[in-house]
Amino acid sequence: MKVETLTTGDGGPVDFGSFVEYNQETKEARIKRVALTSPEIFDMEMRYIFEGNWIYLCHEDQIPDVGDFFTTTMGRQPVIVIRNKAGKVNGFLNACSHKGTTLCRTQQGNKASGFACSYHDWCFDLDGNLEYMPRMDEGFPEDKNLANHNLTKIAKVESHGGFVFGSLNPEVSSLREHLGDITEIIDMLNDQSEEGFEVVRGTNTCVYHGNWKLLIENGGGDGLHLPSVHKTLIKVVQMRDEELNKGKTKAAKMVRVDELNDKDTVGATYAMQNGHTLIQSDLPNPEDRPAYSRHETFVERHGEERARWMSSKLRQVAIYPNLFVMDQLASLIRYVRPISADRTEVSYWCIAPKGEARQLRVKRMRQFMDFFSIAGLGGPDDNHEFEQCQVGAHAAAAPWSDASFGLHTEFEGSDRRANEVGVHDAKFGGPVGWEGGSVRQYQHWIKMMQAGQKREMAMNR
Amino acid sequence: MTDKTALQVEVEQFIYREAAMVDQSRWQEWLEMYTEDMTYWAPSWVNENELTSDPETEVSIVYMNNRKELEHRIWRFTSGESPASYPLPRTNHLVSNVAITEVSGDEVTASSNWMSQTYRDKEQRLFGGYYQHILTRQDDGAFKISHKKVVLLNDVVDSFVDVYHL
Numbered sequence: 001m002k003v004e005t006l007t008t009g010d011g012g013p014v015d016f017g018s019f020v021e022y023n024q025e026t027k028e029a030r031i032k033r034v035a036l037t038s039p040e041i042f043d044m045e046m047r048y049i050f051e052g053n054w055i056y057l058c059h060e061d062q063i064p065d066v067g068d069f070f071t072t073t074m075g076r077q078p079v080i081v082i083r084n085k086a087g088k089v090n091g092f093l094n095a096c097s098h099k100g101t102t103l104c105r106t107q108q109g110n111k112a113s114g115f116a117c118s119y120h121d122w123c124f125d126l127d128g129n130l131e132y133m134p135r136m137d138e139g140f141p142e143d144k145n146l147a148n149h150n151l152t153k154i155a156k157v158e159s160h161g162g163f164v165f166g167s168l169n170p171e172v173s174s175l176r177e178h179l180g181d182i183t184e185i186i187d188m189l190n191d192q193s194e195e196g197f198e199v200v201r202g203t204n205t206c207v208y209h210g211n212w213k214l215l216i217e218n219g220g221g222d223g224l225h226l227p228s229v230h231k232t233l234i235k236v237v238q239m240r241d242e243e244l245n246k247g248k249t250k251a252a253k254m255v256r257v258d259e260l261n262d263k264d265t266v267g268a269t270y271a272m273q274n275g276h277t278l279i280q281s282d283l284p285n286p287e288d289r290p291a292y293s294r295h296e297t298f299v300e301r302h303g304e305e306r307a308r309w310m311s312s313k314l315r316q317v318a319i320y321p322n323l324f325v326m327d328q329l330a331s332l333i334r335y336v337r338p339i340s341a342d343r344t345e346v347s348y349w350c351i352a353p354k355g356e357a358r359q360l361r362v363k364r365m366r367q368f369m370d371f372f373s374i375a376g377l378g379g380p381d382d383n384h385e386f387e388q389c390q391v392g393a394h395a396a397a398a399p400w401s402d403a404s405f406g407l408h409t410e411f412e413g414s415d416r417r418a419n420e421v422g423v424h425d426a427k428f429g430g431p432v433g434w435e436g437g438s439v440r441q442y443q444h445w446i447k448m449m450q451a452g453q454k455r456e457m458a459m460n461r
Numbered sequence: 462m463t464d465k466t467a468l469q470v471e472v473e474q475f476i477y478r479e480a481a482m483v484d485q486s487r488w489q490e491w492l493e494m495y496t497e498d499m500t501y502w503a504p505s506w507v508n509e510n511e512l513t514s515d516p517e518t519e520v521s522i523v524y525m526n527n528r529k530e531l532e533h534r535i536w537r538f539t540s541g542e543s544p545a546s547y548p549l550p551r552t553n554h555l556v557s558n559v560a561i562t563e564v565s566g567d568e569v570t571a572s573s574n575w576m577s578q579t580y581r582d583k584e585q586r587l588f589g590g591y592y593q594h595i596l597t598r599q600d601d602g603a604f605k606i607s608h609k610k611v612v613l614l615n616d617v618v619d620s621f622v623d624v625y626h627l
Binding site for chain 2: 107109205208209229233240243249250251345358362366373374375384
């Protein structure tokens with residue numbers, strides 16, 4: 001298959017600026033689909049975005065105790081996130097300094113006594129310092145500097161509200177600056193509980209056969225697909241409600257997705273700094289979500305408007321490039337791990353207030369599994385659409401995706417409702433369904449790809 | 462044939478029939494093999510070797526505690542309007558190692574091993590794991606499934622799974 005040539009001449013730069021066209025006069029935008037299919041671009045994304053800037057790693061509740069670790073990847077590089085003796089979260093490449101053997105081989109676990117490589121027994125403390133190797137004094141001169149053989153640290157590891165992020169590139173802003181006012185949305189979630197949030201036991205992970213950006217833009221702003229892709233979910237919600245009214249089922253009442261985002265709903269999508277997006281929208285039946293039982297407490301502590309966001313609104317943030325914090329039909333972390341241009345791993349972690357009353361927890365779990373399990377009534381349909389987008393993206397004779405919906409209604413900055421809860425740094429916004437969210441995501445992508453390419457070319461010069 | 466052997470054969474035949482109902486898309490007959498207050502539970506993996514143990518308060522792949530939910534699910538995946546399930550894959554379930562683990566009043570508990578081979582979009586997928594069935598003898602003498610637990614060996618799957626894969 002002929003793939004569009006990405007480079008200009010011999011290894012010359014890719015013209016990333018040409019990937020998005022936004023006509024301000026006609027309010028039309030389009031995005032080049034080759035960004036989804038090109039392995040060459042995928043390689044650059046890994047270097048410039050996933051291995052070159054802040055990405056989400058794990059939740060602190062997944063590593064609560066000293067020595068607890070969580071393994072994942074940053075771009076293509078295997079990493080360990082671990083809590084050290086002082087309780088601080090550190091990160092290392094999951095590769096022994098000797099021969100690159102992985103040190104942690106399970107998803108989670110505990111290494112309170114340090115890392116011992118099973119290949120040659122090189123041992124490291126929780127800060128990555130080489131402490132011991134067999135026959136150390138025979139193998140090297142006395143003045144051997146063992147510090148050269150410490151584990152390679154992840155340059156930056158910081159967290160906000162339990163969400164741990166890292167950057168392999170030391171030259172990035174603080175995490176606080178990177179997140180901007182998205183932190184308000186994370187705080188609204190955590191403020192639902194005095195005891196903090198936990199990640200509920202049990203994983204749901206799948207690999208869809210499509211590019212990672214398809215999910216990021218779907219969850220980042222696409223409020224249009226609900227009535228079409230999820231029409232069977234909507235019907236099941238209605239059928240279940242009928243049965244609940246007849247007392248014929250014990251399932252939890254779901255959010256009335258059929259009434260979501262109709263003309264009277266107050267909601268908006270915002271394109272935030274650094275490629276992040278936020279969707280907020282009134283829930284038709286907030287009383288059926290677990291957090292609503294504490295609404296009055298939220299009002300007392302945080303005022304009417306913030307309490308409304310905490311208990312009665314759907315809040316969904318896409319923290320570029322790989323994390324969704326979602327409190328909507330369910331409450332969850334959706335973690336995105338690109339594998340190749342056409343493979344993306346997605347993990348869904350249900351999150352819940354620690355010490356939640358059993359009846360609320362039961363409802364929370366059912367609402368989570370209804371949509372977000374790998375056998376849920378919602379997620380599988382999304383994944384299938386991403387896979388079909390990936391197939392269609394190879395139709396190179398039709399190289400553009402349209403992203404114009406609602407652009408004529410977009411506004412600059414945060415609106416009144418966002419300002420009222422401290423979200424001031426939105427760059428643009430529009431109604432739910434407004435595709436400016438994905439356009440701005442791609443504009444941020446262009447910026448990162450251009451910066452990364454420039455940096456690399458300067459190094460190679 | 463001893464009573465014990467007869468029961469073994471009856472349980473095996475029942476479980477094989479359940480697999481056949483799925484593989485032959487006889488959804489209504491499959492549904493009717495369950496009691497109205499049935500539970501169907503496919504737990505999630507917590508780590509490399511441990512499954513979740515409480516479907517009410519922990520994450521599962523599937524948890525239904527009423528036949529209505531299975532009925533809704535069947536409606537959904539046969540409606541032709543769920544993109545993930547259109548077209549439905551061809552499926553082929555193999556069940557073996559059927560062992561009766563408990564007999565108590567009207568209830569028989571049986572464990573078994575399963576594999577399913579599915580085919581769609583020029584792609585073959587293979588799943589496998591264990592079943593636990595609790596079969597409850599009805600007034601007419603026939604068994605119905607009052608509880609089914611499905612363990613899927615994978616904790617990562619391609620794209621998605623539904624009950625017809627399991």
